Amino acid sequence: MSKSLSLKPQIALGVVPTHVKFVGGLVPGEDGKFPREADGRLISVAEMDRICQLSPVKPTCTQISVFPGADEAETSEMIVGLQELGLDVHLIMMVGGANPMDPNDEDAVVSQLMSSLKAALKHKVASVSSTSIEEWMNGPEDVDFDAAVAQNVKMHIRAAKESGLLDSEISAWHIEFLRPGEFKTFTNLDKAWSLVKAANKELGRNFFKLLVDAAHMGDSGLSIPENQKLIAEIAAADHLGIFHASAKTTRGCLSTDDGWIGAMLRAAAETGKLETVFVELFHHEDIALEALRNLEPGHGVDTMDGRTYTEAVVDGLTDVARRLNNLQARGILK
DSSP, X not given: OOOOOOOOSSOEEEEEOGGGXXXXXXXXXXXXXXXXXXXXXXXXXXXXXXXXXXXXSOOOEEEEEEOTTOOHHHHHHHHHHHHTTTOEEEEEEOOOSSOTTOGGGHHHHHHHHHHHHHHHHHTTOSEEEEOTTSOTTOOOSSOOHHHHHHHHHHHHHHHHHHHTGGGSSOOOEEEEOOOBTTBSSSOSHHHHHHHHHXXXXXXXXXXXXXXXXXXXXXXXXXXXXXXXXXXXXXXXXXXXXXXXXXXTTTOSOGGGSTTHHHHHHHHHHHTTOOOEEEEEOOOTTOGGGHHHHHHOGGGGOOOOTTOOHHHHHHHHHHHHHHHHHHHHHTTSOO
16 A cells, blocks of 8 residues: 555545446346456445555545446445445435436336435435436437426425435435536536525425536536536535536546636635535446447547556545645635
């Protein structure tokens, strides 16, 4: 192990291990089983173990993607395995084959979310997040925005209530928007915040938070100053959630982010509401992301510069830890 690095501020720092690939790493097969390494360990657990061993700054948490159709025992094995590494586990829930903005698909979307929410409650995970406000890469072209917000509010509150999430120790559900092309409606911070504001107003408490991803902000079409202003306003409303340190366009090495991670991380730190930061890289050859590479060829660039993806993630953790330490040293992060 290289020389250790201490994270000085009271911030949870971890990894979203999407770099192990969705297909072949995170997505369950038709039998609901997760991919495993040659020694029988789940790939997601084995990779987080490697990162914990190799990183100068040990992550304190991980955010793992969960999909409908996963075998309950396999999901439990994954969560427990990650917890046994000393990591707080956060779940980010995926939906597919149904449109969260369509009332006709409400039952289907709620059903997909329920299995993940039940797993979260069973294992007392740290938080839940989701990209469940629109179907990935398959949203309709012409949508009444207000109607889409209203249906999403109705559906998400229903899922939170019926699962028992609102009465649990899990204090927030973090909503993530995606870049244009991945989504067609909720494609920037302001549009996604409209939904979070409406959901919290309907619920009467600030339970839903906005997951802010530097990559999605960078590719959203809004400028750095526009996003900085929105982050301040979102935090003032107590709607600021998890932060993803991820590079725009390439979604690879954090050195390709063109300044967005630093600018957005500082903006979040200045609010005093930053609590959890995840480093997130995607594999440039993941079969599941072929449609995204076709949409944006920059997503398919190999940014490893001779490293493995594990090494690049460890570099990202080190970089972000130093950024957080220096934000504290300069009095920006308390």
